[in-house]
C-alpha cells in the first residue's frame with residue numbers, strides 16, 4: 001500500500017510505502033513515524049498514487065478534480081473563502097460537507113466560517129437547504 005504524505009519538516013508532498021514503520025524525507029531529512037502521518041491519498045497501486053501526486057503538485061486546471069480528491073476539506077475552505085455572497089457560501093458549505101462527510105455538525109460549519117456556525121446552520125434550515133438527520137447532524 002502506497003500513500004502521499006506532506007512532510008512535517010518541509011511540507012513537500014511525497015510517496016511513501018505505508019508498510020514501512022518510519023520514513024525519512026529525502027529533501028530535508030525529517031523522520032516521521034508512518035502510523036502518525038496524515039495520509040492524503042492511498043492506493044495499492046504505486047502508479048495511481050504517483051499520478052495523484054503529479055496532479056496535486058501541478059497547476060493544470062483540468063486536473064483540479066484530482067486535487068479535490070486528495071484534500072477535499074482544503075479545497076472546500078478555499079471555495080468558501082473566495083465566495084462573498086452569503087447564500088452562495090451556505091450552498092457551497094452544505095453541498096461540500098454533505099459530499100465529504102455524509103452528514104455534518106455545527107462544528108464542521110464553524111471550522112469553515114469561524115464564529116458563524118450556529119447562524120449558518122439556522123439560516124440553512126430556514127432556507128430548507130439542509131435537514132436534520134438526527135439531533136445535531138445535518139445533510140443537504
Ligand SMILES: [Zn+2]
Pocket residue numbers: 007008009010011012025026027028029030
Ligand atoms: Zn521534508
